[in-house]
Amino acid sequence: xxxxxxxxxxxxxxxxxxxxxxxxxxxxxxxxxxxxxxxxxxxxxxxxxxxxxxxxxxxxxxxxxxxxxxxxxxxxxxxxxxxxxxxxxxxxxxxxxxxxxxxxxxxxxxxxxxxxxxxxxxxxxxxxxxxxxxxxxxxxxxxxxxxxxxxxxxxxxxxxxxxxxxxxxxxxxxxxxxxxxxxxxxxxxxxxxxxxxxxxxxxxx
Amino acid sequence: xxxxxxxxxxxxxxxxxxxxxxxxxxxxxxxxxxxxxxxxxxxxxxxxxxxxxxxxxxxxxxxxxxxxxxxxxxxxxxxxxxxxxxxxxxxxxxxxxxxxxxxxxxxxxxxxxxxxxxxxxxxxxxxxxxxxxxxxxxxxxxxxxxxxxxxxxxxxxxxxxxxxxxxxxxxxxxxxxxxxxxxxxxxxxxxxxxxxxxxxxxxxx
Numbered sequence: 001x002x003x004x005x006x007x008x009x010x011x012x013x014x015x016x017x018x019x020x021x022x023x024x025x026x027x028x029x030x031x032x033x034x035x036x037x038x039x040x041x042x043x044x045x046x047x048x049x050x051x052x053x054x055x056x057x058x059x060x061x062x063x064x065x066x067x068x069x070x071x072x073x074x075x076x077x078x079x080x081x082x083x084x085x086x087x088x089x090x091x092x093x094x095x096x097x098x099x100x101x102x103x104x105x106x107x108x109x110x111x112x113x114x115x116x117x118x119x120x121x122x123x124x125x126x127x128x129x130x131x132x133x134x135x136x137x138x139x140x141x142x143x144x145x146x147x148x149x150x151x152x153x154x155x156x157x158x159x160x161x162x163x164x165x166x167x168x169x170x171x172x173x174x175x176x177x178x179x180x181x182x183x184x185x186x187x188x189x190x191x192x193x194x195x196x197x198x199x200x201x202x203x204x205x
Numbered sequence: 206x207x208x209x210x211x212x213x214x215x216x217x218x219x220x221x222x223x224x225x226x227x228x229x230x231x232x233x234x235x236x237x238x239x240x241x242x243x244x245x246x247x248x249x250x251x252x253x254x255x256x257x258x259x260x261x262x263x264x265x266x267x268x269x270x271x272x273x274x275x276x277x278x279x280x281x282x283x284x285x286x287x288x289x290x291x292x293x294x295x296x297x298x299x300x301x302x303x304x305x306x307x308x309x310x311x312x313x314x315x316x317x318x319x320x321x322x323x324x325x326x327x328x329x330x331x332x333x334x335x336x337x338x339x340x341x342x343x344x345x346x347x348x349x350x351x352x353x354x355x356x357x358x359x360x361x362x363x364x365x366x367x368x369x370x371x372x373x374x375x376x377x378x379x380x381x382x383x384x385x386x387x388x389x390x391x392x393x394x395x396x397x398x399x400x401x402x403x404x405x406x407x408x409x410x
Contacts (some may be wrong), residue, residue, distance in 0.1 A: 001298060001300065002301065004263075004268055004270050004271075004275055004276065004277075004297070004304070005260070005261075005269045005270055005271045005332055006271055007252075007255060007259055007271060008256055008260070008261060008269055010252045010256070010296070011253075011255075011256040013252075014249040014252040014253075015250050015252075017245065017249070017251065018234050018237060018238075018249075019233070019234070019237050019403055020230070020233075020410075025225070027294075027295060028224070028225075028295075029223050029224070030256060030320075030404075031293060031294065032223060033223075033253065033256070033257055034256070034260055035314075035315075035374065036256060038257055038258065040219075040222065041223050041254060041256070041257030041258075042254060042257070044219040044220065044222070044223075044253055045250045045251070045253040045254035046250070046254075047212075047218075047219040047220075048216055048217040048219075048220075048238065048246055048249055048250040048253070049246060049247060049250035049251075050207040050210065050212060050215075051213055051216040051218075051235060051246070052213045052238055052243055052246030052247070053241070053246075053247075054212055054240060055210070055212060055213070055239055056210075058209075064209055064210045064213055064239075065209050065210055066209075066210045066211055066212060071209065072209075080276055087333070088232055088236060089209065089213070089232075090232060090233075090236070092209070093206060093207065093208070097207070109240075110240075110275065120398070143386055151236050158401075160381065173312045175218070179333075183388075198263045205237070
């Protein structure tokens, strides 16, 4: 692509570094911004600079937070012995929106992925092990995605922690509550049969 | 969506104002930036602020340019009597990449669209009329998209300019050079039959 303006070219290259945005979409976004009032670009620009510059992580669960200890970790009504291990803030938001979980979280910040050069020490796994060592935790619930990287991460943490007297569980995998069985994928349907539960238990839902 | 950080919330809202980016994608982009070195967010932020703040338009063709008169308008080898009317910089880039056009451009900055509140005076149409009045222009080639808005814009400009002794043409619509006739849409195929050209002319290509 040849640009008639270095300013546009630079903005397009920077925006196209974002995942899922190619040069054509980036140009479309730049042209959109040029048609909007100057304030919109100013606000966008400062929001991006500030979120990266001033972002803080909760020193207990490593979720993104504006204060040292996040609202969930500060809440005395939550069960601090029950820790849900998740990949990132989006999983925390999704689980919180169910209102079904009363424990606290541990945000790893990703999954182990040798292909992308991400090892255990690039994630908050050493911090999780320290947390289990130094705090009274009764159960870790693993809620990582069921991908190869998710399973690898679960397995690595399991091996590091199996010597400790804690319960380690995984969230249930199965057919979604409103899903049709005939349309479910084979692996999910297979797992849902393998991990069947007593009928009385399912009727309590 | 409830966020654990106001900084993240603000960045997500600002990014989600861009067309085609929802709150979920915006959050994904913010989390990506947080995982990258601080410099990437800084460069992105400053590129966005600067392109909006310092953008200039060529005073002759209204294409985006870093200087008063763009490279194309400055070029003495181009035919300044032949003006191609386009919607925005993307069309200029696309036509330039064909190397088939030796004239100059007039960039309208959009199409007439009453639905979006865009009238002739929101575009560089008055400037086009002035340009035809004050300069020696032999032909205007209309290269707007073949949509209702494109046709409306063509028709409006045509009515404004028909009293002047200039030729007004439209780019050819038809079956793409490598396209199969059986897969062409009906309107395009219909137009390509209606606007057929002498065989000798097509063999010259």
